[in-house]
Amino acid sequence: xxxxxxxxxxxxxxxxxxxxxxxxxxxxxxxxxxxxxxxxxxxxxxxxxxxxxxxxxxxxxxxxxxxxxxxxxxxxxxxxxxxxxxxxxxxxxxxxxxxxxxxxxxxxxxxxxxxxxxxxxxxxxxxxxxxxxxxxxxxxxxxxxxxxxxxxxxxxxxxxxxxxxxxxxxxxxxxxxxxxxxxxxxxxxxxxxxxxxxxxxxxxxxxxxxxxxxxxxxxx
Numbered sequence: 001x002x003x004x005x006x007x008x009x010x011x012x013x014x015x016x017x018x019x020x021x022x023x024x025x026x027x028x029x030x031x032x033x034x035x036x037x038x039x040x041x042x043x044x045x046x047x048x049x050x051x052x053x054x055x056x057x058x059x060x061x062x063x064x065x066x067x068x069x070x071x072x073x074x075x076x077x078x079x080x081x082x083x084x085x086x087x088x089x090x091x092x093x094x095x096x097x098x099x100x101x102x103x104x105x106x107x108x109x110x111x112x113x114x115x116x117x118x119x120x121x122x123x124x125x126x127x128x129x130x131x132x133x134x135x136x137x138x139x140x141x142x143x144x145x146x147x148x149x150x151x152x153x154x155x156x157x158x159x160x161x162x163x164x165x166x167x168x169x170x171x172x173x174x175x176x177x178x179x180x181x182x183x184x185x186x187x188x189x190x191x192x193x194x195x196x197x198x199x200x201x202x203x204x205x206x207x208x209x210x211x212x213x214x215x216x217x218x219x220x
Contacts, residue, residue, distance in 0.1 A: 003150055007160040011167030020171025028170060029178045032073045039066035048124025057098050060125055064091035076178050078169035079162040086159030093135045093153065094125075101129035101139040106151045109143025121151065 012022070042063035048056040064087055071084045094100050102117060112118035117126055121140075129136060142152040152160075169175055 003152075003156075003160070004163070007163050008167065011164040012171070014164060015168040015171030018168055018172055020168065020173070022171060024171055024173045027173070028077075028175075030074055030077070031178070031180065032070050035066045035070040035073075039063045039070065042066070046123060053098065053124075056124060057094065060099075061091060061095045064094065074178055076176070077166070078175045079165035082158050082162030082165060086155045086157070086162060089138050089155030089158065090153060093139050093155070096135055097133050097139070098127075099124075100126045100153070101133040101136060102126050102151055103129050103136075103139065103141040103143075106141050106143035109145060110149045110151050111146045112149070112151075118149075118151070 015022075040063075042059055047059050051059070068084065068087050068091065071080055071087060074080060075084065090100070102121065104115065107116075107118060108114055110118070115128075116122075117128060126140065129139060129141075133139065138154045140151045140153045140156075142154070142157070144150045144152065
């Protein structure tokens, strides 16, 4: 979480240096905030202390699923592809390995102990990489030396780059509107919404015959 906050601060500083303003966030329309809040909450709560390992991993994968859904619904916003790619890569590694494998080489590069997880990531969601782990090239294999002293995955790199890019682009005001997400039921077009927010009706192509209205016992 400290790394994420640091990345967010870097984005704010970069946006300010690029001539942007945080006031542009007022123009931002984001949908499904609840999915993002629930996903982040599930990431922070140490379920491994109270639940079986398999259940705790399922909850962790579920948290990533919520975050991926949130980004997908808001995929028209800046840097959404980077965020989506980063979250998906991390979710895949965790799902296939029952947690995030961490390379011992990366731990040593980050100044951590040999043969053990650093205290900062010894949270039940990570484990030392073994020969039985899969997708290891996209696991936590990037060690950042002190004073950063952190271990990252390729997914983290995409995710953090997306956070910085998103922040800078929004602060500079270079983004289009974020359209309303699709309806839960395909035939539903938001009839309870104001006319300007409803989905457009399908127009009949020129030359296409109009369907006759069916009536009981009569011909059209």
